[in-house]
Amino acid sequence: NETNSMSAVNSVISNVGKNAGDPFFPDRSATPHKSKVTVAFVSKQDRGTVNSQEVLGKIRDALQGIPGTEISVERENNGPPTGKAITLEVTGEDFAQLRVIEKQVLDLIQKSGIKGIDELKSDLVTNKPEILVNIDREKASREGISSATIGMALRTALFGTEVSKFRDNEDEYPIQLRLRPEDRSQIDDLLSMNITFRDMNMGGVLRSVPLATVADISYSSTFSQINRKNDQRTITISSDVTADYKEKATEINQNILAVVSKIKLPSGYTIRQGGEQEEQMAAMGFLSSAFLIAIAMIYLILAAQFNSIVKPFIIFFTIVLSLIGVLLGFLLTGKTFSVIMSGVGIIALAGIVVKNGILLIEFIDEMRKRGLNLRDAIVEGGSTRLTPVLLTASSTVLGMVPLALGMAFDFGALFVDLKWVVHFGGDSAVFWNILAWTIIYGLIFSTVLTLVIVPCMYYISERIQEKILGRKESKLQMAEELAV
Numbered sequence: 001n002e003t004n005s006m007s008a009v010n011s012v013i014s015n016v017g018k019n020a021g022d023p024f025f026p027d028r029s030a031t032p033h034k035s036k037v038t039v040a041f042v043s044k045q046d047r048g049t050v051n052s053q054e055v056l057g058k059i060r061d062a063l064q065g066i067p068g069t070e071i072s073v074e075r076e077n078n079g080p081p082t083g084k085a086i087t088l089e090v091t092g093e094d095f096a097q098l099r100v101i102e103k104q105v106l107d108l109i110q111k112s113g114i115k116g117i118d119e120l121k122s123d124l125v126t127n128k129p130e131i132l133v134n135i136d137r138e139k140a141s142r143e144g145i146s147s148a149t150i151g152m153a154l155r156t157a158l159f160g161t162e163v164s165k166f167r168d169n170e171d172e173y174p175i176q177l178r179l180r181p182e183d184r185s186q187i188d189d190l191l192s193m194n195i196t197f198r199d200m201n202m203g204g205v206l207r208s209v210p211l212a213t214v215a216d217i218s219y220s221s222t223f224s225q226i227n228r229k230n231d232q233r234t235i236t237i238s239s240d241v242t243a244d245y246k247e248k249a250t251e252i253n254q255n256i257l258a259v260v261s262k263i264k265l266p267s268g269y270t271i272r273q274g275g276e277q278e279e280q281m282a283a284m285g286f287l288s289s290a291f292l293i294a295i296a297m298i299y300l301i302l303a304a305q306f307n308s309i310v311k312p313f314i315i316f317f318t319i320v321l322s323l324i325g326v327l328l329g330f331l332l333t334g335k336t337f338s339v340i341m342s343g344v345g346i347i348a349l350a351g352i353v354v355k356n357g358i359l360l361i362e363f364i365d366e367m368r369k370r371g372l373n374l375r376d377a378i379v380e381g382g383s384t385r386l387t388p389v390l391l392t393a394s395s396t397v398l399g400m401v402p403l404a405l406g407m408a409f410d411f412g413a414l415f416v417d418l419k420w421v422v423h424f425g426g427d428s429a430v431f432w433n434i435l436a437w438t439i440i441y442g443l444i445f446s447t448v449l450t451l452v453i454v455p456c457m458y459y460i461s462e463r464i465q466e467k468i469l470g471r472k473e474s475k476l477q478m479a480e481e482l483a484v
Helices: 002-007 052-062 095-112 137-143 147-158 187-191 243-260 275-306 311-333 339-352 354-369 374-384 386-405 411-416 427-483
Strands: 009-017 031-041 086-092 128-135 161-167 172-177 194-199 205-210 215-222 232-239 270-273
Touching: 031 052, 086 095, 086 243, 086 275, 095 232, 095 243, 128 147, 137 147, 147 161, 147 187, 147 194, 187 215, 243 270, 243 275, 270 275, 275 311, 275 339, 275 354, 311 339, 311 354, 311 427, 339 354, 339 427, 354 374, 354 386, 354 427, 374 386, 374 427, 386 427
Parallel strands: none
Antiparallel strands: 009 031, 086 232, 086 270, 128 215, 161 172, 194 205
């Protein structure tokens, strides 16, 4: 097994100090305390029976318990940055209060024993060391030195200041002025550094005063960075979901929200979900709006074509049947329902499945125009249109099968070596197969039931209209007789 796993690895890259964090949310400064090892696998069809998720789980188990370390083993996230699968955002103004709420959240989640959480981490890092130069403003004012002068002197000493440029025939290079490494690496040397300034109290005379006479040094720790979202200070607590619970991320987030809702928050402080869940809700809202707009446009077209406000609703019932088919299909097969890909598939189904209802109703109307009564027209229309409906549905379903199974054709082997090579379960199937299965489940279910339910609904609606119109005509005849 270890030999097979190594043969499935394409490359191993390690980073220390830089680019060692989350690539979607990179660190803004050097991180000598962080390192990252990236393992790239060969393509899925070349990896044989090796499952990358199983390898990831073995690595996670092997790296547990190393003293003094925090290790997170995660799968690479493709696509736009969405954040972790589990993300809680604590917002407010006072960092002291935010840290209290953060500790309450972490303690409650840990005590709840919710399964599937990899490792909760906060983006608030408070152990960044810093050296403060405390200026005695009274002494500095007495000497005629401004704090800006001291700050520029320190910046020049540590980071340098460009004083000129060196030019040759090809390019120019900046000349940086700063202290030698041995003079700027010790705090005592910086304190003994002379601050040169022009004393305006003495007519602009140049003077030099040691830094230690107007300032002292103190050591402390502070925040590495302050994150804001919508102009509010925000602490983000996030974690990935373990491999065994990848398909239950939504359920885990619901359990976490139920636990966190017990916290009594002060006024002006909130806890909300972010990351993948926030993006998922935004995508769901957009797709819901797109679905309603598509339904409205389809209704306007059908109402204009059939010159009826009732018949489009009969055809719309096929969309309801397709939705039932999609949910039943995913439930029975145990596949993961994706908000984005399944949502796009449902919107596509709204335009595909209505054709079956159109074929039936259009031909039934034609039979009635030829003189057949209601029942005979429905029977004749259903029997005649059975073959076209089944052919169009089956052709669409069969066309989606290669995408659903992830069939990949090696055209290089076909045209160069004249070998027919077909791979199943390719990389594209991971992303696109949910869309294909959505269309397949919805179309099969709606096609079978459409052949039965649409004619029945057509018959019921026509009989109701005949009774209503018949009663209206009888009332008009009685009114005319009374008038005569």
